[in-house]
Amino acid sequence: MIHVSMIVNGKAASADVDSRTLLVQFLRENLRLTGTHVGCDTSQCGACVVHVDGRAIKSCTALAVSLEGAEVTTIEGLAKGGKLHPMQQAFQDNHGLQCGFCTPGMIMSAIDMVNRKGSHLDEHTIREELDGNICRCTGYHNIVKSVAQGAREMATAGAAKAAE
């Protein structure tokens, strides 16, 4: 067993884990943060996307022990003070989810997309950038709308924060 410590959703978290423990297992099994899902075993579906040090990664493809000291944000860490993140709100507003299983990964990928590509995202860009996240329910139509709205509102929220 190896001791590993991280900052997860702003809180210190540590555990003694088997060296082969994946980040997603550490989150789900050690920390009981079950919002991050496992939908495949080939790093294709994106249900497990979380942010590590501000960048989206597939947590099924990272060893927990390789992330000593990392700052991790999961879907549970997005809403602040009872207020949904604009991207979360956008998914509800646009019916961007049905069964909800792929949704945490979709939202984490979408936020990362905005962080990398800015808040003016056209449909083509959103569709290309969602290539690593599979949804079986929605046909993506409403996910694309959700991401576009979330991106715009992240910019608005960012501007409002800067003005404060």
Add this chain to the structure above:
Amino acid sequence: MSATGIGASVKRTEDIRFITGKGHYTDDINRHGQAYAYFLRSPHAHATINKIDASAALKAPGVVAIFTGDDIAADKVGGLICGWMIHSKDGSPMKAGAHPALAQGKVRYVGDHVAVVIADTYAQAREAGEKIVVDYGVLPAATDTATTAKPGAPQVHDVAPNNTVYNWHIGDKAATDAAFAAAAHVTKLDLINNRLIPNAMEPRAAVGEYDSGTDALTLYTTSQNPHVARLVLSAFIGIAPEHKLRVIAPDVGGGFGSKIFIYAEETVCVWAAKKIDRPVKWTADRTEAFLSDAHGRDHVTHAELALDVGGKITGLRVHTIANLGAYLSTFSSSVPTYLYGLLLSGQYNIPAIYCEVDAVYTNTAPVDAYRGAGRPEATFVVERIVEIAARQLGRDPGEFRRANFVTSFPHQTPVILAYDAGNYGGALDKALALADYKGIGARKAASAAKGKLRGIGFSAYIEACGLAPSAAVGSLGAGVGLWESAEVRVNPIGTVEVLTGSHSHGQGHETTFAQLVSQRLGIPFENVSIVHGDTDKVQMGMGTYGSRSGAVGMSAVSKALDKIEAKAKKVAGHVLEASEQDIEFKDGKFTVKGTDKAIDFASVALQAYIAHKFNGQELEPGLKETAFWDPTNFTFPAGVHICELEIDPETGVTTIDRWTAVDDFGALINPMIVEGQVHGGVAQGIGQAMLEGAVYNGDGQLLTASFMDYCMPRADDLPSFRVETIETRCPSNPLGIKGCGEAGAIAAPPAVINAITDAVGHEDVAMPATAQVIWRAAQKAILKRAAE
């Protein structure tokens, strides 16, 4: 319309937990002291099991127990069942081979269950599984749908000679033969309906738990119908009597049919939990899902359409070979028969139809219902052959369809179903306008000028949903009734819980069912909660599939609400000191006719419980009612989808440029959710048409067993969709609902293939029409044109 009532696009209640990561899917559930199951699966498609040596595995770290088929048999646990009896045309019952939860003596497909290893951790169970030595006697495998019934093919089950489960038929053969004898034109078509793997994003999972104090079992599982699971596990498999078995299907991450069925894994987990007196958990990895979830479709079909001189359809003759895989899954036998043959009239007036279906075994995973289940296969036959007939006769495909549409209702088809209401021409008109069909010539020319090929394809589909009148399906061989139940519990402060046997795994029942209740009782939407998915809470239910939750499940709720209203009127009458007949109920208020005396719903609820104002011997206190709704007919959603696409003949890369859907789902509860259902269904239909296909090689190895190999539709494969509706109310249920869950998956495949074949100018395009398939088709067309 109120902001949260029927017809309003209310944002979903359930979304909040899903977008914040607070859902509770089966794999999120952990029970104290749980052990983990790993299933050792067959690497061979067909083999005898000569010996299983688990001695080394039993000594591996953390191993609690290892069980094989012998242990299951010794405990007298029954095999998995198929719940729909089909008779062959000679009257003989279908030939169902035994389906033990763990293989006994023989394995019949790659992924078949050989043993279960239970250990303290999943990693330990898996490692121990690799230490089990199985001596297999490998046999040749039957894997090909078209040839498995031919003499000399390897035999999957001894009880089914020539690998034939049944030879079923429907319709009038003599009348159909006569129609063909008199036909002015006959269109013929050979097609393959490609095999699909459902791939709900949440893999199947199960947690079995035993309470030795009460001798009761609990199974948490990824099910679309937990009560059916309990019934089958109790009455047929014999795990425990129903009152000692609780099945909970919590949040379920998509089903599409694949989570209807009662599989080996959950059976073994709940059985083993008692055996070792510890909770047992299993979660499929994606490869296990590919190997062992029931697959869909897999038909080989020859069809012929007879037409008179005026282009009226006079007959349809269909022969289909349907691959059911290695064992009969729970509802598999009904899919290529009553969910298929009965839909072959499509939206058309066809005087004579005759259909034969040979259902066959192969050494492949079981095949059962997948979104649409039989109806996509029927629609693909009808909409391809109708399109080809129109082309052969030089008729406009839209107008040719219109000329053959059913226009008066009710309409008795020659294949049992009686369509109750519809407006097929109206849907076509609207779709043609929205798709700018008039402009297609100019758009084709513009594409041609860029060196591209543009095509347009129609699909005028019909489905039979709202499954189903119990006596009717019973007469057709169903082992269960297909009613639904509801219980409406009004609390003393006027909030309401609705317990429904429908199960939501993405459909949004917590929102739509609450819309109905909120509107009917005139109470705030927030004051209603919907309870489902737990056999200890909901008395009984048949679950969610076949687009039945609205038409059947909500009808049961509506019926229970009628009873609530009737009882509440009695209470209100006592409180307002008026005759029950003089009480009116509207917008949440009970009033006495012709007076200003009034009391709101919440106050009546309180009065019902405190029971101070009436005689408790004459009128029972409380306000809680149950109802079972048994449909009187199937429902018949129908519509027209038009696909327009552009092909790059140099690469085969094809872009769907516009998708127009006009659907008639009857009355809509929540248009936003309905549109979402259409989007998802169309995406799966486009997936079938262009991307997805399960491939087994001749040895029975599944070559498409991961998301690297099986092409799931991704965001950049699909267009945005134009989805509109028309409405003819369903006359057979109180809400006028027809159902919307499967329409897209039913409508889309022929629309896509009709568009591709229109673009390339010949009919030789098979599903999945990948870029390579389309490139070949386009090159063939170019060569043909050059030769002319």
